[in-house]
Amino acid sequence: MSSPPPARFLIRYITRVELKEIVNQGKLVSDEIVLSLLSKRLEAGEAKGESGFILDGFPRTIRQAEILEGMIDIDLVVNLKLREDVLIEKCLGRRLCSQCGKNFNMASINVKGENGNPAISMAPLLPPANCMSKLITRADDTEEVVRERLRIYSEKSQPVEDFYCSRGKLLEFDLPGGIPESWPKLLEALDLDDYEEKRSAAA
Ligand SMILES: [Zn+2]
Known part of the structure; x- marks a missing residue:
């Protein structure tokens, strides 16, 4: 992956005092705060010479995706997918x-x-x-609750998937199994199949 360009940080930094106040009041942390914390972290990483980053499970809403787009270039969004019946069986296990x-x-x-x-x-x-x-077993790991969680997830994630799809940045990846089965295929899909080899050759 190419290194991220210098970020244009449009968001005002939040102070520790402000964050503490919000958490103490039991309030949800807003998109602005999440993204300001994220931009701080990315800026610190860039200063340390980090060449890239992976965000896991973020952004979750179009609004977050739009703010993120104004902050930094995202190269690729990988949508890891698993058949719903398998997903439910795994959740119930x-x-x-x-x-x-x-x-x-x-x-x-x-x-x-x-x-x-x-x-x-x-x-x-x-x-x-x-x-x-x-x-x-967790009390909320019932089939009914799991199905409802999946329904809400797909309802919320669909617009975000469309957002990145329209920008040509979405890679749909059907998981063939667990990590041992998925990892090599994912590297292949990302065209990174010989990444480890290259790295050990360079070392
Ligand atoms: Zn134990």
Whole structure:
């Protein structure tokens, strides 16, 4: 990825006192504040010689995307997609250890490729023996709640996807499985498949 150009920071910086006041009042942090914190971080990274950055799960709204666009150039937006039935199964497989607080996933996904759809396989993330008897399911990990969460997510993310699609910056990526299956294919899609090789050759 090319290095980001010098950012034009249009947003007034928020002071720590202001942020503390908002948090103490239990208020939601506004887009302006989130983006001002982000611009501070990007500016600090640029000063340290960072050549790029990845934002995970941001922006979530058109408004955030518009403000971000005024701040800095985004090269590419990658939309990681997973079939809804698999996503639901994976969400329903989530378990939490009531003792150590670690997260696990009991769902073992093995969808055969058929009707032109690719196969999807995802291994479970099983707990060690001492956590096994202490596993709990979160109260809101029910199919009804998960479906509702997904509905709200797609309703909110669609306009943001359209925003980047219209600018030719959206890469749709269908996840073929878990991280071991997805990582090489993602690098390939990003044309970075030999990135690790190049880096170790240069070292
Ligand atoms: Zn545990």
